[in-house]
Amino acid sequence: MAYFTATGPDAFTPTEHVGGAWEVSEQHIAPALGLLVRAVEADRDARRDDGLVLGRCSFDILGTVPMAEVTVAVRVLRPGRTIELVEASLAHAGRDVVVLRAWLTRPADTAAWAGGALPPLPGLAETEPFDGTGTWPGGFIRSVEIRRRLLTQGRAQCWVRSHHDLVADRATGPVAATLGLVDVANGLATREPPGTLAYPNLDLTAHLFGPTPAAREWVGFDTTVTFGAGGVGLTSTVLHGADGPFGTVAQVLTLRPVGG
Template identity: 55%
Template sequence: MAYFERLSDTAFRATEHTSGAWVLAEQHIAPALGLLAHVVERDRDSRRGDGLVVVRLSYDILGTVPVGPVETGVHVLRAGRTIELVEATMAYAGRDVVRLRAWLMAPGETGGYAGSRLPRIPSPEQMGPWEPASVWPGGFIASAQLRREQVEPGRAAYWVRTDTPLVEGEPVSRLARAAGLFDIANGMTVRADPGEVLFPNVDLTAHLFRQPAGDWVGFDTTVSFGETGIGLTSSVLHDETGPMGTLAQILTVRPR
């Protein structure tokens, strides 16, 4: 079973594999973010065939969403020959729950200049397996395979992959599959016991200077809490060939 089943051109049903982690009857937002990336790419492919790639995914998470049917929509905010800005939405029972603004750009040949000083993390084979269900409940967390190298609470490097398809019976790009795992970052190296402190994120922004390759998505993550109820989860994103971008999630920190 996949995270979502398609109901129509714009509607999908979330399955039990999307459940958790704060409340089991609600979706873990990670698969939904991947679904919206998929919706953006399908819309792009229906309009043009010149190979624009997604380079930024900026999501606003407007509220919780039950495990159930959702409706999606997409439109172009800024059309262009080589650069365009697209907005996609997800709604439940007529209420928007996620909005995505994605920048797409035409790729070019810059292999002679390629490189990054962002530090690499050890490969998945160099890290030991870790069971995230020891911290978090729900179908989504149960579907994820983790390898982790923990430094201290709030600081870790880890790799994530899943065998669960994003959409039942439908081809999905590596970018959309990876995007469906990005939100797991806020929870893989907690600073505080989630039984004592709530710290959900209200947004997620990923910048990608390279498109993902392979099944594993790597994270080099630091979690920071301020003194006034605000936190930040910051990650450098990797595939097995090296760094590919960055990720940020702003948190509302609420002692129980």
């Protein structure tokens, strides 16, 4: 099982498991984000052999994506020996629908200085199985396994994993596999039912400071959702693996009363 099948060197067709949560006729954007990260890593590995690591991935979501073939393209905006800025775009019918700008940096052994004050996430045994399909429709939500501890309205601690490959019969690294899940954060700690208020995200920015879980492993989400009074919201998440925090995610939301 996979989210996409390759239909050309840079072309991919979604499977039923990509169906969106806001509209089932549209793609859930999460797998598309993973597809762009996979393209950036493939381009990096084709050009150089020093294993630059991704430190920031900032995605701008320019529009909705139908359940149809998409293409990806990559270009280097700022080449460098130890640091690069790379841009990747995902397009449908010649129109860009997601643009990624990724900073890559030279890896180094800094284990002697590693640490931080981010609080730990409760383990799997302390979270309950959660059926996300009770709130959200679509093939993508059906494809993931979720365990959740709901602390209060708009605040949840969760573990999420998928048993699906990103692209059928194609290798995918752990960063692309993980970032192909993280857009789910906006639906894990709902402040309002989606039938009352729509709150799609316009972007997603991930900062990574540690190794990401391997494909098919659990990814932890310590998520807080905040709604402002002027139509803008924010979903903030600390990402966790089995060994602790490894990154953060922020998503800006446009708030739209349903039927208003």
